[in-house]
Amino acid sequence: MGALAVYRAAFNDVQRTDFTVYTAAGQALLDHQDMYLAENARGWRYVYPPPFAILLVLLAQMPLWLGALLWYLLTVAAIGASVIMSANLLGATPLRRKPYLLYGLPLLGLATLLSSGILRSQASPFMFFFMIAAFYLHLKNRPAAAGFSLACAALLKVFPIVLIVYFIMRRQWRAVLATMAALILLGVALPSLYWGWHFNLDQFARWVDVVGHPATMENTDRAQTSSLYEQLLDTTKPRNQSLEALFLSLGMPVELTRYAVAACAALMLAAMWISARRIPLRQPLGADESTPRVAESLLCGAFICWSLLISPIAEGHYFGALLLPLTLLMGHADQASPTRRQKTYCLTAGTAFMILVTSLTVPVATAVWRPLCIATFLLWLLCLRLIPVALRVKSLETCP
Numbered sequence: 109m110g111a112l113a114v115y116r117a118a119f120n121d122v123q124r125t126d127f128t129v130y131t132a133a134g135q136a137l138l139d140h141q142d143m144y145l146a147e148n149a150r151g152w153r154y155v156y157p158p159p160f161a162i163l164l165v166l167l168a169q170m171p172l173w174l175g176a177l178l179w180y181l182l183t184v185a186a187i188g189a190s191v192i193m194s195a196n197l198l199g200a201t202p203l204r205r206k207p208y209l210l211y212g213l214p215l216l217g218l219a220t221l222l223s224s225g226i227l228r229s230q231a232s233p234f235m236f237f238f239m240i241a242a243f244y245l246h247l248k249n250r251p252a253a254a255g256f257s258l259a260c261a262a263l264l265k266v267f268p269i270v271l272i273v274y275f276i277m278r279r280q281w282r283a284v285l286a287t288m289a290a291l292i293l294l295g296v297a298l299p300s301l302y303w304g305w306h307f308n309l310d311q312f313a314r315w316v317d318v319v320g321h322p323a324t325m326e327n328t329d330r331a332q333t334s335s336l337y338e339q340l341l342d343t344t345k346p347r348n349q350s351l352e353a354l355f356l357s358l359g360m361p362v363e364l365t366r367y368a369v370a371a372c373a374a375l376m377l378a379a380m381w382i383s384a385r386r387i388p389l390r391q392p393l394g395a396d397e398s399t400p401r402v403a404e405s406l407l408c409g410a411f412i413c414w415s416l417l418i419s420p421i422a423e424g425h426y427f428g429a430l431l432l433p434l435t436l437l438m439g440h441a442d443q444a445s446p447t448r449r450q451k452t453y454c455l456t457a458g459t460a461f462m463i464l465v466t467s468l469t470v471p472v473a474t475a476v477w478r479p480l481c482i483a484t485f486l487l488w489l490l491c492l493r494l495i496p497v498a499l500r501v502k503s504l505e506t507c508p
Contacts, residue, residue: 134168255286
């Protein structure tokens, strides 16, 4: 897969990779040009926030094949770290005696999406690495590092910033302050040292004009006003698996979709808030807690599902973030199943279900019905449904 990723980026006559977009943006910075006019040979343009482009300057100065190889290795490392962090939140599950299942089943369930992101040299593996790291570090009582990770995720794709609602809901004010401080440091202060305050602010304004503002428009308005409509902002594209895309596929009028998504987002948030009220606040920082609470971990998984669904543009490879909720649900099935046969059935059925769903996102005929969006919503429901179960099990364990 690594050889194929390098070939697609550096040697293929048709550029079906995002890597050359990143190098074009890095070269634009070196040439003191507008990065949002940078594009690769296929006409794809740079769409990420400005601070990310600074990291791409190094790639622009490397031989194309070497930069693509480095990107591949970093991508694999990010995915591997995401799996390891998710598994480490399970505590003393019997699956630890079978690490090939502990790490392998979530990867197998999302193999189609992860492979697509790797071969296209997407930045999404780094985004969901930081999303998962934010919750992992929070559950390990490291709020400053959790806030820093959330800020990094937001500086890559912006929409993960909605996860700050979780930290506000759980009254984790140190994580909230760390997020805001990291956004200022990484998004404003350090980039301004590199290219100056005026250019930095101008590039943020350009990102809002080119990407941010059109993303909040109705789909028909994007088609008329945005030059990125065909590349990214067409909600009806099969690879978009957001709630907005699902509503459009179901025939909802375009002018109502934004209100429908907002209503769903609010109702889902209310459901998570009700669940959160049943979960005791975490112990004070520094308390000895080797295993994070299962109920709170499931709430984190529900928030990841929520953040993916409510974004207007949520392409399939974004859903690699499901590594966390899938691992948590797998661990719950492993620990809660009364018999070995039922445990085997749950793990096999869950993995087969995700393989089927992700496979349905490949053909256009089935992808337009947003199977990944529907499956993510079901995972969200399952995470919330198991929170009371986890709380009852915990209360039984603590009874004298």
